[in-house]
Amino acid sequence: MTPISTLGEFGLIQHLTESFPIQHDFTVKTIGDDAAIVACPEGKVNVFSTDLLLEGVHFDLAYMPLKHLGYKAVIVNLSDIYAMNAQPYGITVSIGMSNRFPVEAMEELYEGIKLACDKYKIDLLGGDTSTSKQGLLISVTAFGYGEKEKIVYRKGAKANDLICVTGDLGAAYAGFLVLEREKVEFTENPEIQPDLSEYEYVVGRQLKPECRGKLLELLNEKNVLPTSMMDISDGLASELHHICSQSGCGATIYADKLPIDVETVKVAEEFQISEVTFAMNGGEDYEYLFTADISAFNVLKEIPEITIIGHITPDAGKIDIVLGPTQIASVEAQGWRHF
Amino acid sequence: MTPISTLGEFGLIQHLTESFPIQHDFTVKTIGDDAAIVACPEGKVNVFSTDLLLEGVHFDLAYMPLKHLGYKAVIVNLSDIYAMNAQPYGITVSIGMSNRFPVEAMEELYEGIKLACDKYKIDLLGGDTSTSKQGLLISVTAFGYGEKEKIVYRKGAKANDLICVTGDLGAAYAGFLVLEREKVEFTENPEIQPDLSEYEYVVGRQLKPECRGKLLELLNEKNVLPTSMMDISDGLASELHHICSQSGCGATIYADKLPIDVETVKVAEEFQISEVTFAMNGGEDYEYLFTADISAFNVLKEIPEITIIGHITPDAGKIDIVLGPTQIASVEAQGWRHF
Numbered sequence: 001m002t003p004i005s006t007l008g009e010f011g012l013i014q015h016l017t018e019s020f021p022i023q024h025d026f027t028v029k030t031i032g033d034d035a036a037i038v039a040c041p042e043g044k045v046n047v048f049s050t051d052l053l054l055e056g057v058h059f060d061l062a063y064m065p066l067k068h069l070g071y072k073a074v075i076v077n078l079s080d081i082y083a084m085n086a087q088p089y090g091i092t093v094s095i096g097m098s099n100r101f102p103v104e105a106m107e108e109l110y111e112g113i114k115l116a117c118d119k120y121k122i123d124l125l126g127g128d129t130s131t132s133k134q135g136l137l138i139s140v141t142a143f144g145y146g147e148k149e150k151i152v153y154r155k156g157a158k159a160n161d162l163i164c165v166t167g168d169l170g171a172a173y174a175g176f177l178v179l180e181r182e183k184v185e186f187t188e189n190p191e192i193q194p195d196l197s198e199y200e201y202v203v204g205r206q207l208k209p210e211c212r213g214k215l216l217e218l219l220n221e222k223n224v225l226p227t228s229m230m231d232i233s234d235g236l237a238s239e240l241h242h243i244c245s246q247s248g249c250g251a252t253i254y255a256d257k258l259p260i261d262v263e264t265v266k267v268a269e270e271f272q273i274s275e276v277t278f279a280m281n282g283g284e285d286y287e288y289l290f291t292a293d294i295s296a297f298n299v300l301k302e303i304p305e306i307t308i309i310g311h312i313t314p315d316a317g318k319i320d321i322v323l324g325p326t327q328i329a330s331v332e333a334q335g336w337r338h339f
Numbered sequence: 340m341t342p343i344s345t346l347g348e349f350g351l352i353q354h355l356t357e358s359f360p361i362q363h364d365f366t367v368k369t370i371g372d373d374a375a376i377v378a379c380p381e382g383k384v385n386v387f388s389t390d391l392l393l394e395g396v397h398f399d400l401a402y403m404p405l406k407h408l409g410y411k412a413v414i415v416n417l418s419d420i421y422a423m424n425a426q427p428y429g430i431t432v433s434i435g436m437s438n439r440f441p442v443e444a445m446e447e448l449y450e451g452i453k454l455a456c457d458k459y460k461i462d463l464l465g466g467d468t469s470t471s472k473q474g475l476l477i478s479v480t481a482f483g484y485g486e487k488e489k490i491v492y493r494k495g496a497k498a499n500d501l502i503c504v505t506g507d508l509g510a511a512y513a514g515f516l517v518l519e520r521e522k523v524e525f526t527e528n529p530e531i532q533p534d535l536s537e538y539e540y541v542v543g544r545q546l547k548p549e550c551r552g553k554l555l556e557l558l559n560e561k562n563v564l565p566t567s568m569m570d571i572s573d574g575l576a577s578e579l580h581h582i583c584s585q586s587g588c589g590a591t592i593y594a595d596k597l598p599i600d601v602e603t604v605k606v607a608e609e610f611q612i613s614e615v616t617f618a619m620n621g622g623e624d625y626e627y628l629f630t631a632d633i634s635a636f637n638v639l640k641e642i643p644e645i646t647i648i649g650h651i652t653p654d655a656g657k658i659d660i661v662l663g664p665t666q667i668a669s670v671e672a673q674g675w676r677h678f
Contacts, residue, residue, distance in 0.1 A: 028384065032585070033493050034422035034569050035388035035483070040379030045367065048464055049374035050480060052433040056472040083373035094391040094478050125387055128478075133395040137471075139433050139478035141389060144374070154372050230373050246371070 001102035004131075012103070013129055016110045020117060020124040024089050027123045036125035038090065038143070045151065047088075047144040049080035055135035063179045066105055068207045069138070070112025075209050076233065077142035078120055079286045082213045083231040084153070085220070086146030090123040094139040096132035109138075120211065150225060152290070157228040157247035159314040161291040164226075164306050166212045168259040169236055170275060173282025174267035175199065175206030201263045209286045215305055216288065222299050226290035235281040239289045240319050241333045247291075250318035253310030253331075280321070280331065340441035343470070351442070352468055355449045359456060359463040363428050366462045375464035377429065377482070384490065386427075386483035388419035394474035402518045405444055407546045408477070409451025414548050415572065416481035417459055418625045421552045422570040423492070424559070425485030429462040433478040435471035448477075459550065489564060491629070496567040496586035500630040500651040503565075505551045505644055507598040508575055509614060512621025513606035514538065514545030540602045548625045554644055555627065561638045568629035574620040578628045579658050580672045586630075589657035592649030592670075619660070619670065 007015055017031050028037040040046070053059060053073050061069075074091060081088035093113060097106070106129075117124055125143065182194040196203050219226070228243050236258075240251055258279040268275035291312055292300060300306050310322075319331040343351055356370050367376040379385070392398060392412050400408075413430060420427035432452060436445070445468075456463055464482065521533040535542050558565070567582050575597075583590055597618040607614035630651055631639060639645050649661075658670040 028487075028490075029492065034419040035386045035425070035481075037423065037485070037487075037490055038385040038387065039487065040383055040385060042381075044379055046377040046379060046385065046482075047374045048377065048429075048431060048480075048482065050431040050433055050465055050467055050478075052435055052467040052469050052478060054435050054469055054471050057435075057469060080373040084376065086374070090387075092387065092389040092480060094389055096391055096393050096396075096476065126389055128389055128391040130391050130393055130396060132393050132476075134473050137435065137476060139389075139391060139467075141387075141431060141480040142374075143385075143387065146376070148367075148376075148378065151367075151376055153368065 001104055004099065004101070004103055004106065007103060009129060012106065013127070016106060017124060020114060023121045023123050027090065027125070030123055030125050031127070038125070041145060043147065044145040045148045047081050047084050047086040047146050048141065049077060050139070050141040051077050051080070053138045055137065060183070061136070062183050064207060066108040067112035070109040071116045072207070072209055073138045073140050074113055074116035074122065075211055075286060077140040078122065078211050078213070079231045079233070081142050081144035082211055082216055083229055083288060084146060084151050085216060085226065085229060086144040086151065088120065088122060088142050088144040090125040090143040091117070092126045092141045093124065094128040096130050096137045098132050098134050098136070101136065120213065150220070152226045152229040154228050154230050154243050155246040157243050157249055157291040157312045159249060159312055160294055161227050161312040162294055162297060162300065162308050163251055163253060163310040163312060164290050164292060164300060164308050165232070165236065165259065165287055166215055166305055167285065167287040168261045168264070169232065169285055169287060170278030170282040171202045171205040171261050171264045172209065172284040173278050174264045175202035175204070176284070177271055178203060178267060179206060199263065199267065201261060202267055206284065209284065211286065212288055218303065224292055224296045224299050226292050229288055229290035232285050232287045232289050233283055235283045236289060237280040237331050238333045240331060243289065243291065244317060244319055248316050250313040250315035251310060252313055252320045252322065254322045257307060257309040259307040276323070340443055343438065343440070343442055343445065346442060348468060351445065352466070355445055356463055359453060362460045362462050366429065366464070369462055369464050370466070377464070380484060382486065383484040384487045386420050386423050386425040386485050387480065388416060389478070389480040390416050390419070392477045394476065399522070400475070401522050403546060405447040406451035409448040410455045411546070411548060412477045412479050413452055413455035413461065414550055414625065416479040417461065417550050417552070418570045418572070420481050420483035421550055421555055422568055422627060423485060423490050424555060424565065424568060425483040425490065427459065427461060427481050427483040429464040429482040430456070431465040431480045432463065433467040435469050435476045437471050437473050437475070440475065459552065489559070491565045491568040493567050493569050493582050494585040496582050496588050496630040496651045498588060498651055498653040499633055500566050501633055501636060501639065501647050502590055502592060502649040502651060503629050503631060503639060503645050503647050504571070504575065504598065504626055505554055506624065506626040507600045507603070508571065508624055508626060509617030509621040510541045510544040510600050510603045511548065511623040512617050513603045514541035514543070515623070516610055517542060517606060518545060538602065538606065540600060541606055545623065548623065550625060551627055557642065563631055563635045563638050565629035565631050568627055571624050571626045571628050572622055574622045575628060576619040576670050577672045579670060582628065582630065583656060583658055587655050589652040589654035590649060591652055591659045591661065593661045596646060596648040598646040
């Protein structure tokens with residue numbers, strides 16, 4: 001193992017970033033000067049977002065390989081750019097790490113960052129690398145371009161709009177619970193290697209999330225412009241509250257419409273928690289919650305990765321979930337209360 | 340003191356950021372959605388930079404008030420945008436803090452951030468706030484606009500160019516040494532309050548640096564476009580190496596031309612270190628090192644805050660400092676070796 005001090009800060013950054021090609025012709029200068037330079041394509045608006053990932057708070061290196069962590073750190077940031085109906089093109093990455101990490105650990109982290117950059121055509125525009133007193137932290141800022149008229153905010157939902165989600169919900173949280181359970185078992189009995197083969201999907205959703213950028217592109221192609229949108233990072237319940245609060249409306253959703261993978265249902269049963277709780281309050285799926293005018297119904301129902309789960313109501317702040325023919329509950333930002 | 344948990348993450352961000360007005364008409368949306376939206380003014384290029392400040396590595400709360408820290412965290416980032424001969428307009432700020440910090444501490448930090456934003460007309464575009472396992476960290480990304488033809492890189496210096504610096508050098512390092520000395524004395528004898536009145540200038544340079552943006556604007560007005568430029572954050576010696584290495588040239592500078600404040604000289608004497616060492620290797624002054632064609636001589640010599648300290652030579656990588664009539668030394672990235 002190579003101590004980072006053998007390369008020094010400049011040497012380390014150069015070593016880690018030399019294999020990142022420039023992906024966009026509007027990117028003029030990336031790493032190696034005081035700042036990055038990116039031309040503004042005509043008629044576009046800039047879209048910026050930033051996220052901080054801290055060891056022991058947002059990730060646990062006991063079961064999160066560094067390569068996956070690097071990948072995920074990029075994805076969670078790109079997800080915010082897509083959530084504005086814009087296209088991400090670049091990131092800056094700042095990393096603080098204690099001297100317990102050798103150069104090889106940084107290489108693994110950057111391998112994951114590079115995988116995500118290659119897959120999503122992202123330029124590494126810059127960054128900062130520093131020793132920390134304790135632990136690992138990653139701060140990523142994402143840069144994107146959008147068309148001003150097509151930017152979708154949280155605030156545009158209106159009564160009778162359809163409420164839709166992409167993909168399925170709760171799987172990343174199910175994966176988290178499985179990994180935490182295996183960690184405890186491994187700590188108690190280090191001889192036994194965990195067998196996660198039955199949980200591949202949910203564990204993958206936790207460790208290696210992807211962005212639904214292509215799906216949003218498809219909506220654009222089909223001329224469906226959501227009236228409001230955000231990515232589901234804190235759980236559907238919390239995000240519904242954001243949309244309704246900023247749009248000044250309410251929502252009714254249907255528990256039996258929530259898209260939940262069979263593996264998520266299995267884990268929910270194992271933990272004796274309702275799978276609806278997983279879908280409503282499990283975070284980190286990085287799917288999208290959006291609303292669309294009812295005229296988009298025919299287009300939306302033909303796209304398999306999109307599920308219509310309810311509709312917007314005029315009752316500001318009133319968010320209900322229909323659990324059964326006679327059972328309606330009020331959705332709180334975390335959890336929901338039965339009437 | 341109010342624990343942060345009483346407000347929650349969203350409440351805290353809203354509380355801390357509600358007093359930040361939008362300063363630019365091209366800023367469409369700041370905090371409160373998945374990402375910020377900023378229109379691209381016609382013909383401009385984007386300029387981006389990011390910096391990470393970690394407690395115990397980049398700052399010491401024993402003598403760095405949180406308000407100053409917030410201010411400095413903004414300044415060091417704006418400095419990088421100005422160093423490209425561009426104009427900063429926005430920042431994102433991510434903060435990680437352990438639960439030893441109450442809401443009042445965050446308010447103080449944001450007060451400093453707001454002071455800097457007001458003074459330099461900067462929009463707070465977004466951010467992320469999280470608890471950390473230990474200590475305080477601040478990750479800032481700065482956003483600016485420039486004109487493509489007027490962006491100044493590190494790579495443009497050419498033989499016979501004048502080498503210039505703004506302001507004076509070594510004062511921030513002198514302030515650091517004074518503060519460290521007082522900290523040790525205070526730890527040994529907590530009854531005695533430190534008297535820093537004799538060190539106001541150097542301590543101020545360490546705790547509350549400013550950006551020379553207006554000075555660079557003046558150069559633009561006088562039609563002087565530097566051939567290369569960077570901000571002096573790691574010390575003049577290190578930055579000279581960056582300019583020469585990227586420009587494929589060498590440099591000769593003159594020790595007796597280095598602009599050094601009398602208070603810096605006094606501190607250097609107290610610590611029995613040459614003041615030239617302070618100027619060459621002391622970091623964090625956030626002045627600018629730039630090179631300019633010799634035709635700019637008459638303009639440059641009339642500006643009091645600019646000092647011509649030497650000239651560029653064709654000898655790639657050879658950086659000399661003239662210490663006296665018969666004494667020349669080779670400048671290393673850190674320190675310099677006598678022949």
